Amino acid sequence: MPDSSRLRVAVIVGSTRNDRFAPVPAHWIAEQARAHGDFEVDVIDLLEERLPVIFNGDDPEAPLPDEVKALAPRIEAADAFVVVTAVYNRGYPASLKNAVDWFYSEWNAKPVGFVSYGGVGGGLHAVEQLRLVFNELHAACIRDAVSFANYWEVFDDQGTPRESHAVDGYAKTLLDQLSWWGHALRDARTKRPYKV
Template sequence: MNPALSKPAEPLHVTLVIGSNRHGRFGPVVADWLLGHLRGRPDLVPDVVDVAATDLPTSLARGPGARAVLAEVSPKLAEADAFVVLTPEYNHSFPAGLKNLIDWHYAEWRAKPVALASYGGLSGGLRAVEHLRQVFAELHAVTVRDTVSFHHAGAAFDDAGTLKDPSGPDAAAKLMLDQLAWWARALRDASRTTPYAA
């Protein structure tokens, strides 16, 4: 037997990005559910970047304040093998705070896979997801095809943050994370070669 095939795979570091910073946001409820799925997999090691917990300025002037925030956030993005980006939908797109976090970074996203999860009203945030695909393509990131989306998200969870009917979302999360893990392993090796070698 090939020794390389029997060697256990190194766990993948996955950063969950919580994309809303509005007061009264619903994102943490969905994020906790996603984290349960991430923590339940032995092949994944999760971390969290919460847009609401960052205070990046909207200008790209890298003053002392911006450097301090980047010192907390950027390593979590740089060390990740893959990302799960959770977004609501505001006015048919994703929030400005999430775009600001994305725009402060470049190399951190390159040659890495991004899974997209969303929540909202009738559309479930899927219009925001489609916009994010274009943004991440520009940053040389790969978005996985399957998503998890919650239509009328507030009605899907009870007051304790538990899904009322988990069967569909649980199956969607497993498929999305399976795809993310596949891409993450492939790109972790491939990114060491030209044109994406550091």
Template sequence: MSGVAHPVVRWGVVTEPIRLEVIVGSVREGRFAPVVAEWFVRRARHHPAFDTEVLDLADVELPHDLSATAESDRFRERIASAEAFVMVTPEYNHGYPAALKNAVDSAKQEWRAKPVGFVSYGGLSGGLRATEQLRQVVAEVHMVTVRQTVSFHQARKRFGPDGETEDGAAIDGAARLLDQLAWWADAARSARAARPYPG
């Protein structure tokens, strides 16, 4: 948990922190996802714009047939209460995990008019093909993707025993991703307050 969130000053305006959900997209046994996700979450929790939580899909039992259950209702409520998202995804066979697609499909209006960023990892591709496919999917639920991404090529070689990395591109990319996400989330918050999203 991120603790108690307090109003912050951003761009000269006092505002409530942005509720950010970092979604861990892999549920595979032996997954590397927690290392990557925890690294990114540590950076997000140091960013003054965000109140950051982690939504690990390994802990959420969403029906594959998209039927309504108590768990799927709780999932949709959590998505509805968030204002921004980061999806942490590996690349499996040139694509993203089925669990992540099921999560996107398990909500609808709850995603709309909210920004999303991507942190990917994999072999030589760094998960970038998974990210590009996800951009197409989230557009269909009316999300806005930020331009900056973070990717780890040959990810298991990029992290030390302490879960940290010396990958300068990833460190710089994470900071830029969070700044862009904060900008879009603030813009979307103001727009929603002015009038309903026409989705």
């Protein structure tokens, strides 16, 4: 039975490309969250979820696609999120924006942390854009992110960062902040439901 004192964190694997690297940092941050002790972890891989390619919100009365209905309870149940994103052309993957747009109230008044990867910029261009998107959804973005510049040099063949003593500390900072905000916002939502 789940420990209700712990937070449910959804780790979202944002890239769906065939040659994607996303599962490596996603697995790493999921393991860091499990080891942290304050989280129950649900890894949501957008490649496996197979959401419809384009969100069409023109008709709010239209029935939701089955894939969206299947994923909705997992997004709703999460107390916090860690979004793992690549950077594509100085932005984030279209698959990630599509997934975000299928939901709205499920993101409200919940904290979102980021793990990014890319070339010399480590994917931070994607993160900065995602902060604007999640702000519009009434989510609370965590200040400190984890980014992997030149990611192909960072992880070994087992998916472990070569300098784990350093990056594990960054993960702890992110997760500590996510934990604080996650508890504060969950307590607040319990006392007074969030209204947009």
